[in-house]
Structure formats: structure tokens, C-alpha cells
Amino acid sequence: MNESERLDATFIALADPTRRAILARLIEGEATVMELAEPFDMSQPAISKHLKMLERAGLISRSRDAQRRPCKIEGAALKEATDWLENYRKVWEANFSRLDDLLDDLKAQRKREQN
Amino acid sequence: MNESERLDATFIALADPTRRAILARLIEGEATVMELAEPFDMSQPAISKHLKMLERAGLISRSRDAQRRPCKIEGAALKEATDWLENYRKVWEANFSRLDDLLDDLKAQRKREQN
DNA sequence: ATGATATATAACCGATAAGTTTGATAGCTT
DNA sequence: AAGCTATCAAACTTATCGGTTATATATCAT
Numbered sequence: 113m114n115e116s117e118r119l120d121a122t123f124i125a126l127a128d129p130t131r132r133a134i135l136a137r138l139i140e141g142e143a144t145v146m147e148l149a150e151p152f153d154m155s156q157p158a159i160s161k162h163l164k165m166l167e168r169a170g171l172i173s174r175s176r177d178a179q180r181r182p183c184k185i186e187g188a189a190l191k192e193a194t195d196w197l198e199n200y201r202k203v204w205e206a207n208f209s210r211l212d213d214l215l216d217d218l219k220a221q222r223k224r225e226q227n
Numbered sequence: 228m229n230e231s232e233r234l235d236a237t238f239i240a241l242a243d244p245t246r247r248a249i250l251a252r253l254i255e256g257e258a259t260v261m262e263l264a265e266p267f268d269m270s271q272p273a274i275s276k277h278l279k280m281l282e283r284a285g286l287i288s289r290s291r292d293a294q295r296r297p298c299k300i301e302g303a304a305l306k307e308a309t310d311w312l313e314n315y316r317k318v319w320e321a322n323f324s325r326l327d328d329l330l331d332d333l334k335a336q337r338k339r340e341q342n
Numbered sequence: 343a344t345g346a347t348a349t350a351t352a353a354c355c356g357a358t359a360a361g362t363t364t365g366a367t368a369g370c371t372t
Numbered sequence: 373a374a375g376c377t378a379t380c381a382a383a384c385t386t387a388t389c390g391g392t393t394a395t396a397t398a399t400c401a402t
Contacts, residue, residue, distance in 0.1 A: 116244045123242035126312075128390085129231045139318050145349060158391055160350060165389095179348040179399045187319050194312040197241075201309050203254050204302050243360085260379060273361055275380065280359090294369050294378040 115192075118170065122193045125169035130154070131162050138172060138185040145181060230307075233285065237308045240284035245269070246277050253287060253300040260296060 113121070125131055134148055149159040163183060166172045170189035174181045228236070240246055249263055264274040278298060281287045285304035289296045 116247075119247070120242055120244065123238045124389095127235055127238035127242055129235065130390090132231075132234070135315065139315060139322065141322075146347090154390095155392065156349075157351080157393085161390075164350095181349065185319060187316065187323065190312065190316050190319060194309070194316050197305065197309040197312060200250065200254060201302065201305050204300060204305060207254065207256075208302065239359090245360095261377090269360095270362065271379075272363085272381085276360070279380095296379065 118189065118192060119196060121165075121169040122171065122189050125165050125171055126193070128162070128165075130159075131166055134159075134162060134166065134183075135171065135185060138183060142175075142182045142184045144177075145183070148183065233304065233307060234311060236280075236284040237286065237304050240280050240286055241308070243277070243280075245274075246281055249274075249277060249281065250286065250300060253298060257297045257299045259292075260298070263298065 126135075130152060133151070137143060137148060137151075145156065145159060145163065148163070149156050152159065163172065163174075166183075167174065170186055172183045173186050174183050176182075241250075245267060248266070252258060252263060252266075260271065260274060260278065263278070264271050267274065278287065278289075281298075282289065285301055287298045288301050289298050291297075
């Protein structure tokens, strides 16, 4: 997977409230599929599918404990998506403040012209 | 739209390379649909659909200039998504460093026991 | 070996996504 | 008014999503 595909997978994974809730739960520590499924009014296979999408995006990883497959959150994919967004937000804000500066300049100029 | 639905729409909008490229272009300033469509090997209606999804997510807005509908990027939705991610990353990092601290403690303790 | 527990896989369904082509609409130009 | 330009909307196709039920697999417990 290249960067673009990873971003695709990550944003798709984040674009569902169930998956975001699962991530929120995993922030507090590892959990098994059963534990993750418990709060939701949804079948176990549905949760397993959600976990698969989170795993594909690299947002979680799974280990093994007897029959259980405990999930834990992984920081790297989260960081990649955050960085991408942060970068855009920064450039956007920079452009905005440039616009603000421009407006300030215009105001100052008009003031000067009045005197 | 509540916060969850807005996040859904925003992440879905970000989960496509064409739409991310459109945003990248719009960071540099307003552009018409034709201008935005130009770099892509894709029909104009396809671009219009992408723009609709970006607009639904509040990531862009459109004004009017004769027949043209110039698009510009909007910061708010970008900020909401960034904040959501940033928050998660921070908690995750905090937990991680807690784990690091714990490991350090254990190491120190073992060392004490050796002496 | 038998049964219970935890999870994954397969097959299916309805809704939505992402593209197409075709045609409509709105505003400019002459 | 006639035609050009920019954009949208509708109808269609194929693929993917998000859920289901039923079934298979792996590990534990007895």
C-alpha cells in the first residue's frame, strides 16, 4: 500500500461511528472481540468486519490469547492521518491569516488616504 | 447533522484521492469546476459529484460568478476532523508514555531487588 | 472424545459510491 | 433569437459497505 491507499483505508475506517466508538474503547486498553461487541446492538460478525477494516488501515493490531484475539490500538496510522490533516489546516490557516493581513493593509491604506 | 454525522461525512469525503487532490488544489485559492476537473482523466459530472460530497461535509463552499460556481475550501470541517484525531492521538500517546513509565519503574525495581 | 467458548468465513441483501452517457438549465455573446 | 460555455441532474452499471444468518475453526474444559 502506498501513502494514498493508506490514507484511503484510514479515512474510510474512521468514517463510521461504530468504528470510532471501538477506537474510543481501545484507547483505554486492549479488549477482546466479545468485549468490544458488548455495547453494540449488532452481531459478532458485524464487529469482526469492523475490526478487519480497522486492522487493514493499521489503526489496530491483534494478538492471541487462547481462543481470544485481543485488539489494541496502533498509533502510526492515527499519526499519518493526523499529520495529513494538520498540514492542510496549517496551510489553510496561513492563507487565511495572509488574507487577514491583506484586509488590515487595505484598512490602513484607506485610513491613510482619508488624512 | 449532529457531530457524529458531520464526522462521518468529513472522513468519507477525505477517503478518496481525487477529493484530497481537489482540496490540495483549493488550498491555493478558489477554482471553478472546469479548472478543478482539468487535471483529472474523468468526466465533468464525476467531478461535480466529488464536489457535492466535499460540500456536504462542509469542506468547501460555492459561490456564483455568471455561469461559473467557484469553489473555496472551508476551514471549520477540516478543524473538526483534525481536532477529533488530535485528541485521540494525544490520549494514545499519553497512555503510551504511561506504559513507558511503568516499564521504567519495573526495570528500576528489578535493579533494586538485585542489590 | 465431547461440548462450550471465541472468533472467522461465506453467502446473501439492500443501500450507497464512483463512474459513465445523455440531456437539461442558466448565463454569456453576437 | 441562436449558439456557446459552465454546470447540474437523471438514469444506468459495477463495486463496496454494513448488516444479517449459518457454518467452520480453534482452543479450552471436562
